[in-house]
Amino acid sequence: MxxxxxxxxxxxxxxxxxxxxxxxxxxxxxxxxxxxxxxxPQGDLKNSKIYTDLKNIVYFVTGIGGFWVILCLLFAGMKLSAAQGGNPQARTQGFIGILMAGLGIFIIVKATTIAGWFAGFGS
Incomplete structure (x- = not known):
């Protein structure tokens, strides 16, 4: 073995x-x-500070996701502006990149809402 x-x-x-x-x-x-x-074991979740730690993790991940979306928007915008010469494939890639960045923003906002909903169980 x-x-x-x-x-x-x-x-x-x-x-x-x-x-x-x-x-x-x-x-x-x-x-x-x-x-x-x-x-x-504490036996008391309210005094364990776990919700504070989870909230900080959610803020951190949201911040990183926000920076990632900004970078994706910049890259897609550069791709779209470079396609003004008549390259339809690059133009389509730019539009799809902007659409996906918008979808990423939506997912980040909804994930924060879902995390807040779960955090409400402890309060």
Whole structure:
């Protein structure tokens, strides 16, 4: 057997045993096992700061997506302006690039709305 495959099989077996132990153990035994391993669950999502972190990640991804859309618009605009000499294929590529950049803006805005909807579960 391949060494990488053996390592992967070992990890899968360990993960399955770990997951199965939580199914077989009662919640009190599982909590005791977590505490014994040094993991202390908060039990309160409002005080865990996870929503603040997720909000920052959404803002970061939205910002990067915004810069990417601006770059796509610039590239498509250059392609369209270069096609004024009568190249219909480059002209079509420019229009499609602008359309796809607009679609990208729409997806970014809707993804932010969906992420805000999910974040509303914790409040």
């Amino acid at each position: 391949n060494k990488g495959l053996k390592k992967a099989m070992g990890f899968v077996a360990f993960s399955a045993i770990f997951a199965l132990s939580f199914v077989l153990l009662s919640p009190e035994e599982a909590a005791a096992a977590w505490k014994k391993s040094g993991i202390t």
